Amino acid sequence: MPTLFEKIIAREIPANIIYEDDRVLAFRDISPQAPHHILVIPKKAIARIAEAGEEDEALIGHLLLTAAKVAKENGFAETGFRLVMNNGGDGGETVPHMHLHLLGGRPLAWPPG
Ligand code: AMP
Secondary structure, three states, X not given: OOOHHXXXXXXXXXXXXXXXXXXXXXXXXXXXXXXXXXEEEEOOOOOOHXXXXXXXXXXXXXXXXXXXXHHHHOOOOOOOEEEEOOOHHHHOOOOOOOOEEEEEOOOOOOOOO
């Protein structure tokens, strides 16, 4: 059964997509927790970072670099941003398709709740 994010990749569900290449997709989170809240996801269906393998190393590097590029292109890299990947129940994961939260546009408290 395809996940919600696979349906977004396939354009079966609409999303505010702001970046795409052959390996990753970035779109605005439907419930933003900051002025900029963007999800960067691999097109490959990997449930979560704990399920990724050594063969995914380059893809995960590309995911991180893409997040930084999207922050720069959208004008909030200089003021700072945070990258978050939730893994499993205690991590707060709700969609079982690996994704990076890119948050910026306001000061973010630490530690997280
Ligand atoms: P996580 O809780 O880390 O698994 O993150 C899942 C994220 O997906 C949450 O921040 C949701 O707000 C977001 N989300 C759920 N449905 C959609 C959707 N249709 N379009 C964009 N973001 C979504």
